[in-house]
Amino acid sequence: MMIPRALVARGSRCFRESAVCTMRRLYGTKPDLNVGSSPDTDLTRLGQHIRDIIVATGPISVSKYMQLALTSPIGGYYTRGQVFGSSGDFITSPEISQMYGELLAVWFVLHWEQTGRPSRTSFVELGPGRGTLMSDMLRASRKFPEFFASIHKVHMVERSPELRKVQHDALGCEWEKTEREEDARVDTPKMSVGRGVRVEWHDSVEQVQMDGAPLVVAHEFFDALPVHKFERGANNAWHEILIDVAESKPAVLTPKYMGSLQPAPSTQQFKYVRTRGNSASAAMIMRDARVVAQFEQGDKVEVAPEGARIMAWLAELISEHGGLGLVIDYGQDWTQGDTFRGIRKHKFADPLSCPGSMDLTADVDFSYLRFVARDLAQCHGPIEQGTFLHALGIQARLQQLVNSTNDPKVQQDLVDCYKRLTDPQSMGRVYKVMAVLPKSSTCMPVPFAPPTKDELNKIKVEKIVK
Numbered sequence: 001m002m003i004p005r006a007l008v009a010r011g012s013r014c015f016r017e018s019a020v021c022t023m024r025r026l027y028g029t030k031p032d033l034n035v036g037s038s039p040d041t042d043l044t045r046l047g048q049h050i051r052d053i054i055v056a057t058g059p060i061s062v063s064k065y066m067q068l069a070l071t072s073p074i075g076g077y078y079t080r081g082q083v084f085g086s087s088g089d090f091i092t093s094p095e096i097s098q099m100y101g102e103l104l105a106v107w108f109v110l111h112w113e114q115t116g117r118p119s120r121t122s123f124v125e126l127g128p129g130r131g132t133l134m135s136d137m138l139r140a141s142r143k144f145p146e147f148f149a150s151i152h153k154v155h156m157v158e159r160s161p162e163l164r165k166v167q168h169d170a171l172g173c174e175w176e177k178t179e180r181e182e183d184a185r186v187d188t189p190k191m192s193v194g195r196g197v198r199v200e201w202h203d204s205v206e207q208v209q210m211d212g213a214p215l216v217v218a219h220e221f222f223d224a225l226p227v228h229k230f231e232r233g234a235n236n237a238w239h240e241i242l243i244d245v246a247e248s249k250p251a252v253l254t255p256k257y258m259g260s261l262q263p264a265p266s267t268q269q270f271k272y273v274r275t276r277g278n279s280a281s282a283a284m285i286m287r288d289a290r291v292v293a294q295f296e297q298g299d300k301v302e303v304a305p306e307g308a309r310i311m312a313w314l315a316e317l318i319s320e321h322g323g324l325g326l327v328i329d330y331g332q333d334w335t336q337g338d339t340f341r342g343i344r345k346h347k348f349a350d351p352l353s354c355p356g357s358m359d360l361t362a363d364v365d366f367s368y369l370r371f372v373a374r375d376l377a378q379c380h381g382p383i384e385q386g387t388f389l390h391a392l393g394i395q396a397r398l399q400q401l402v403n404s405t406n407d408p409k410v411q412q413d414l415v416d417c418y419k420r421l422t423d424p425q426s427m428g429r430v431y432k433v434m435a436v437l438p439k440s441s442t443c444m445p446v447p448f449a450p451p452t453k454d455e456l457n458k459i460k461v462e463k464i465v466k
Contacts, residue, residue, distance in 0.1 A: 043269055043354075044075060044354055044355065044356050044357060045074060045075050045356075046068065046069065046074050046075035046076065046355050046356035047269055047355050047356070049068070049072070049074050050065065050068055050270070050355055051245055051269070051270075053068075054243070054244060054245050054270075055245060058244075059242035059243060059244040059273050060242060060243055061228055061240065061242055061243070061281060062226070062227060062228060062229045062241060062242070062243060062340060063226035063228045063304075063305075063306075064226070065243045065270075065355070066226040066227065066340075066360050067226045068355065069351075069355035069356055070224065070360055071159060071160075075356040076356055077357070077358065077359055077360070078159070078160045078162075078163065079160055079161070079162060092129060092133075092220050093219070093220075093328075093385070093421055093427060093431065094129070094132045094136060094219065095129075095130070096417050096421060097417035097418070097421060098136050099389075099394055099397050099398065099401070099417070099418070099421070100133070100136070100389075100421060101132065101133045101134075101136025101137045101139075101140065102136055102137075102139075102140040102397065103389055103393070103394055103397065104133070104137055104217060104326065105136070105137040105138075105140035105141050106140065106393070107326065107392060107446065108137075108141075108147075108215050108324060109141070109144050111324050111443070111445060111446070112147055112150070112213075112215075112324075114443045115213070115322065115324070115441075115443070117146070117147075117150070118150065118212065118213040119150055119212075120150060120211065120212030121147075121150045121212050121213045121214070121323075122151065122152050122153040122154065122155060122210065122211070122212050122213070122214055122215065123137065123138075123151060123153075123154045123155065123215050123216075123217070124154075124155040124157070124210075124215065124217070125154070125155070125156055125157065125217050125218075125219075126157045126205065126216070126217070126218040126221040126314075127157065127158065127218065127219070127220065127224065128156045128157075128158055128163070128167050129163070129167075129219075129220070130163070130166045130167065130170055131156075131166060131167030131168075131169075131170030131171050132170060133219055134154060134156070134167075134170075135170045135171055135172075135195070137217075138151075138154070138171070138194075138197065142195075150212075151197050152197075152198070152211060152212050153197065153198045153199070153200060153211075154194075154197050154198070154199045154200070155200055155202060155208045156199060156200070156201045156202070157201075157202050157203075157204065157205055157207075157208065158201055158202075158203075159203050159204075164189050167189075167201075168189045168192060168194075171192075171194030171195060171199055172195060173192035173193060173194035173199055174192065174193055174194070175192055175193075189201055205310055205314070206313070208317075210317060210321050212321065213321055213322045213323045213324070214317055214318060214321050214323035214324075214325075215324055215325075216317070216318065216324070216325035216436070217325070217326050218314070218326070218327045218328070218329075219326075219328045219329070220329055220330075221327075221329070222304070222307045222310075222311075222327065222329050222331075222364045222369070223329050223330060223331065223361045223362060223363065223364050224359070224360070224361055225304045225306045225307045225310070226304065226306055227302040227303060227304045227362045228240065228281055228282075228285060228302070228303050228304075229241035229300065229301070229337070230282055230285075230286060230300065230301050230303065231274065231299070231300045231301075231337075232296060232297050232299045232300075232301075233277075234297060237277050237278050238282035238283075238286045238292075239274045239275050239276070239277070239278075239279075239282070240274070240275045240279040240281055240282050241272050241273075241274055241300075242273050242274070242275065242279075243270050243271070243272060243273075244270065244271055244272075244273045245269075245270060245271070246269055246270050246271040246352075247271070269353060269354070270352040270353075270355075271352065285303050285305055286301075294335070299337065300337030300338060301335050301336075301337050302336060302337060302339060302340060302362050302363075302365070303335075303365075303368070304362070304365075304368070307364070308368065308369070308372045311327075311369045311372045311373055312372050312373065312376060314327075314373075314377075315372075315373035315376035315377035315379075315436060316376050316377070318377050318436050318437065318438055319376055319377045319438040319439045319440070322438055323438070324435070324436070324437060325435065325436035325437075326433060326434070326435060326436070327364075327366075327369065327382075327433070327434040327436065328385065328431065328432070328433050328434075329431065330363060330364065330430045330431050330432070331363040331364030331365060331366055331432060332364075332365065332366065332432075333365075333366045333367050333382055333432070334365065334367050335365050335367065335368065336363055336365065339362045339363035340360070340361075340362045341360075341362070342358040342359065342360055342361075343358055343359045343360075343361060344357065344358035344359070364432075366381070366382045366432060366434055369434070373436065376439065377436050377437060377439050378436070378437040378438070378439060378441055379434055379435070379436055380434065380435040380436075380437070380445050380448035381432065381433055381434040381435055382432035382434040383432065383434075383447070384428060384429050384431070384432060385421065385427060385428055385429075385431035385432065385433055386421075386422040386423065386424060386428025386429060387428075387447065388447060389421060389422055389428075390422060391446060391447030392446070392447070394418060394421070394422065395418075398414060398415070398418045401414050402414055402415070435448055
């Protein structure tokens with residue numbers, strides 16, 4: 001029997017209205033059945049896609065929003081390719097100076113020596129960006145022939161097809177002659193040879209097959225992983241902060257003042273809302289009594305379950321295969337509640353505007369990563385990036401590079417890059433470094449030695465002065 005098209009359309013609308021009303025009641029927001037009925041010309045294609053999802057199913061988590069905005073094939077930020085460097089939206093430490101990658105290579109060489117010089121190792125980089133860091137590390141590793149000879153493979157964990165191409169070029173890769181001709185014409189690299197080492201690309205950490213000791217570096221990787229936002233309510237309830245379609249009049253919870261209500265800007269396309277009670281995500285993520293006990297009513301927290309999963313994988317991998325790891329990112333050694341933000345053209349931007357057009361990030365909670373790995377591996381630090389680089393000899397390397405040129409401009413650029421990486425007012429303090437060693441390790445990684453009494457006293461004085 002043929003059903004009239006008008007009846008089908010009316011039935012679909014009734015179902016949608018019922019579903020939306022139910023979701024709005026659950027999340028304590030007023031239903032707006034006309035939202036999304038006509039395309040918003042101010043929205044990006046991805047923004048319209050996110051809007052359609054919210055209209056159909058109700059408000060989404062901040063985690064889901066980040067995932068869509070960064071990695072969706074419908075205009076996700078990291079599918080664009082050229083997002084790093086001075087011409088992109090942000091610049092990372094390896095892009096500032098070659099000294100950065102060189103010193104990380106030195107750190108791995110030092111601890112390769114300490115762990116008995118394993119004959120078979122593999123570099124593993126999570127979120128390799130443009131490939132600059134790995135390129136510099138491999139170049140510096142060649143200065144230590146025995147160490148370089150141990151490097152069996154380089155594993156690059158990268159989802160973006162565009163970034164894979166950039167990394168392929170940065171590493172000077174060529175397709176192996178043994179590869180079939182049709183394999184060499186694929187759109188994105190999966191296996192290649194660069195700097196004399198086999199390079200493999202993976203969509204996820206689970207795809208990494210280890211043969212030998214892993215040397216893992218995660219530089220500005222964890223900050224881009226999706227976070228959930230929660231607020232501690234009465235009676236030990238955890239309200240989740242969600243993202244809804246913006247309306248013209250209702251107040252919203254702004255990212256800067258999460259505890260207060262303020263009018264939504266007329267240009268804002270999405271807004272924050274809060275669940276009335278425990279959400280399913282809150283019940284699952286915030287269930288550990290040791291974690292929950294740290295917070296009081298009104299406290300807000302950002303939690304990255306994906307970060308916890310990958311940190312557990314990293315810790316287990318290192319302990320199982322006798323490897324080493326460095327986690328380098330901006331963040332603190334405690335839980336924060338309101339660091340979710342956008343970055344566009346090297347400036348902070350509203351993360352809810354024009355999804356797909358900017359990087360989205362949240363500060364890393366190193367205490368959370370260490371808590372996750374506590375039974376799987378040893379975690380040392382974090383310490384400030386400036387302290388780490390100085391201990392590894394960045395000043396001596398700077399002097400070498402300055403002496404290698406007679407050009408005053410180049411010399412000044414080198415000094416400026418050094419200051420940017422190490423100055424506490426720049427990247428030297430906000431960026432932190434954490435070392436990961438096997439659970440059974442007996443060595444203390446450089447420069448993570450326990451502080452002396454003088455150092456402890458200096459830290460206390462500094463805190464009092466502040």
